[in-house]
Amino acid sequence: MYQRKNWDEIHIDDLEVYAYHGVFPEEKKKGQPFxxxxxxxxxxxxxGRQDELTLSTHYGEVCHLVTKWMREHTYDLIETVAETAAExxxxxxxxxxxxxxxxxxxxxxxGLPFGSVSVKIHRGWHHVYVALGSNMGDRKKYxxxxxxxxxGREDIRLKTVSSWRQTAPYGGVEQEDFLNGVMEIQTLLxxxxxxDYLHEVEQSAERKRELHWGPRTLDLDxxxxxxxxxxxxxxxxxxxxxxxxxxxxxxxxxxxxxVRHPVLGLTMGQLYAQLTSGKGxxxxx
Numbered sequence: 001m002y003q004r005k006n007w008d009e010i011h012i013d014d015l016e017v018y019a020y021h022g023v024f025p026e027e028k029k030k031g032q033p034f035x036x037x038x039x040x041x042x043x044x045x046x047x048g049r050q051d052e053l054t055l056s057t058h059y060g061e062v063c064h065l066v067t068k069w070m071r072e073h074t075y076d077l078i079e080t081v082a083e084t085a086a087e088x089x090x091x092x093x094x095x096x097x098x099x100x101x102x103x104x105x106x107x108x109x110x111g112l113p114f115g116s117v118s119v120k121i122h123r124g125w126h127h128v129y130v131a132l133g134s135n136m137g138d139r140k141k142y143x144x145x146x147x148x149x150x151x152g153r154e155d156i157r158l159k160t161v162s163s164w165r166q167t168a169p170y171g172g173v174e175q176e177d178f179l180n181g182v183m184e185i186q187t188l189l190x191x192x193x194x195x196d197y198l199h200e201v202e203q204s205a206e207r208k209r210e211l212h213w214g215p216r217t218l219d220l221d222x223x224x225x226x227x228x229x230x231x232x233x234x235x236x237x238x239x240x241x242x243x244x245x246x247x248x249x250x251x252x253x254x255x256x257x258x259v260r261h262p263v264l265g266l267t268m269g270q271l272y273a274q275l276t277s278g279k280g281x282x283x284x285x
Contacts, residue, residue, distance in 0.1 A: 007041035007097055010056075015063050019070040021081055024109060028074055032107045034081070035116075036066055039100035040089070041124065057093050065092060078103045078119045086123040090188060091154055098124025125157075125186045126226050128194065129256065131239070131248050132181050133219040139179040140164065142205050142218040147183055149201040155188040156197075162251035176215065182223065182251035191225050195235050198222070223248060227262040238263060243271050250276075 015036040020028045040057055047056035066085050075081050086101045102120040110117070130150075134142040143164060150158040162181045169178060187194055198220040205218035223239045230237050238261060242248045249272040252259065257269030264271070 008044040010038075010040040010042060010044070010059055012036070012038040012040075012059055012063060015066065017067050017070045019074075019081075021070070021075045021078060021105075022109070023076045027109065032105070034070065034078070035104040035106065036070075036085070037100075037102040037104070037120075038062065038066070038089070040093070040096045041098040041100075042095045043097075057095050062089060062093065065089065078105055078117075079121075082119045082121045083123075086121060087155070087188065090123065090125065098122065123188065125188060128185050128187055128225045129223040129252065129259070130183050130185060130198070131219075131221045131223050131242075131251075132183065133178050133221075133247070134217055135169065135176045135178040136215050136217045143179055143181060145205055146201055146218055146220055149204075150183065150185055153197075157186040158183065159186060160184040160255045162254045165247055165250055167247040178247065180247035180251065182248065182255060184255060191222065191228065191230065191235055191237060192232075194225075195222060223252070224259065224262070229262050244275065246272070246275055 015038070017034050017036060018031055019034055020031040021034070022028060022032070040059070040062065042057055044056055047053070065088060069085060069088050070081060073084070075084070082101045082103045085103070086099050089096055089099050089101075100120065100122050102118055104116045104118040106116040108114075108117045132143050132146045134140075136142075147158065147161055150156050161183045164179045164181045167178050167180055169176075189197065202216075202218050202220055221239055222235065222237055223242055225237050228237050239248070243261065243264060249268060252268040253272035257267060257272075259268050260266065261268070261271060266274075
């Protein structure tokens with residue numbers, strides 16, 4: 001999912017941490033050595049050109065952070081150790097865009113000759129655009145509720161919010177005009193996890209799913225997630241038919257006209273220009 005776009009790499013190999021992780025009580029009581037391998041994906045250009053540590057990520061500090069975290073917490077699975085270590089690095093070091101974490105357990109209680117068991121994961125920040133819409137009650141209040149909810153979690157960073165646009169309802173259902181907009185976020189959540197959270201936010205705004213394309217207090221839709229193309233029973237990315245919706249393309253062209261549709265190959269600015277050719281533009285308010 002995460003796009004590795006020519007990032008530089010900082011490698012940390014075989015960091016030894018004595019910790020207390022394991023399914024069996026004896027492992028949690030006596031502990032054992034674990035070995036950690038890390039790859040930090042970042043941009044080292046400015047630091048390398050200026051020979052300035054503050055422009056890079058201090059790998060010594062990363063080692064101490066991971067060691068402290070692993071010693072102060074106890075988990076059954078090294079899968080959980082890897083997951084939480086990756087999250088801690090990504091939350092604490094803003095220059096790190098993604099990370100590989102490998103946790104090796106050479107003394108795992110297997111009862112057979114072996115060299116080591118390990119779990120290796122890749123995690124990173126994902127670039128996402130989310131559409132907002134409301135046509136019930138205090139529409140601006142509901143839209144702002146959706147924006148504010150993005151600042152309520154460590155694993156979501158709110159980057160940009162478009163202006164609000166008043167548009168006619170889409171889909172042929174008679175109802176009040178909508179206020180619409182788009183926000184740009186970064187997140188550590190998977191598409192499914194993000195969708196679940198957006199549904200929670202909608203529910204907090206008393207959103208009711210009674211009529212397809214019907215009136216709603218707050219509607220939150222994932223438009224783009226990196227360059228991902230996916231389709232499941234619950235989620236399609238890029239969002240279906242977004243190229244024909246001026247209330248989506250207008251805000252997208254406002255805040256990210258250079259972003260390219262991963263299937264159609266055209267930028268948001270180009271798609272919006274095509275859609276609005278010979279038509280009036282949505283009203284910003």
